Amino acid sequence: MDIKYEIRRSKKRKKLTINIERDRRIVVLAPENTSDEKIRQVIDSKKQWIHEKLGHPQKFAAKPHAPGKEIINGESLYYLGHQYQVELIESTNDELVFDNKFLFPMQEKEKNLVLLKKWYVRCAKEKIIPRARKFAKDLGVEAESIKIVDNKYRWGSCTTKNNINISWRLMQAPMFVIDYIIIHELAHLIEANHTPEFWNIVKAQLPKMEKAKLWLKENGQRVQEEL
Structure with a gap:
């Protein structure tokens, strides 16, 4: 074949x-x-x-449920590695509000997944981009741009033009996992390939590298498929 x-x-x-x-x-x-x-x-x-x-049984395992997540009372959603309850409320506001709960406007039921993605993207821009700039400074590298992207199958990428792209879906993961992806992509500005030198660079910046890789192995498919 x-x-x-x-x-x-x-x-x-x-x-x-x-x-x-x-x-x-x-x-x-x-x-x-x-x-x-x-x-x-x-x-x-x-x-x-x-x-x-x-044919890898973990990387390409069959989906355990239909893609997409229904936003209903009592459901839970992930944010920075923790689960928070969903509550549908009467509100004149057409935005999602986070207050140790995900508060969705009841009148916007059909649009709640859109509101959730919009909220994750906003949080990613607020948290990931400044963090990436800090790590870039620590590593002594300079990216042409750092962007939050809607990529379902890659957590991040470093392009041949030195642009760093990070998936907003990472906002569901713990911060040490987010840091791992940021540092991983920035390290490619120093070493393009996954050589021992590359991994030494990543691990020097993030001692929890192996823990982050394990988290992604165990949880990555769920995070990518639900939204």
Whole structure:
């Protein structure tokens, strides 16, 4: 069976790597002068590894429920790793209010998921962007931009133009997990590949790196699928 893949070349990249995204896309990250033929040869040599990754029982486990979350009284939602109860209230305000509870306007029932996403995005911009700038300063790097994005299958990314993108869905995770993703992407401004040097950079900034990776392994699918 032929393997379909996307190629992303970069002047800064020193070696070829293959990424399997959570939506099962295969992305080849390659140095700028790598030929299509060379990439095809590498893909052919890694066919068994690719098929094993695509069949990973945890990364691509079947969804335990239909996507989406119903906003009803007594339901709970995650914010910074903790669960808070949902309450529908009579209100003249058409916005979600957080006060140790998620207070949704009863008259906006059909729009409550939209209000929730909007609230998460606002919180992400307020909390993640300043935090990312601080960590960038600590690392001695400078990103072209730091943006909050609506990405369901990637927590973050560092583009070839040095732009850092972070998913707003991370606002459901504990702060040490958010810090891990921020530092992980910023570290790519120093080392493009996941080399031992790269992981040393991340761990030096975040001693809880392994704990954060474990949290994402155990909870990541739930966080990504619910909204």
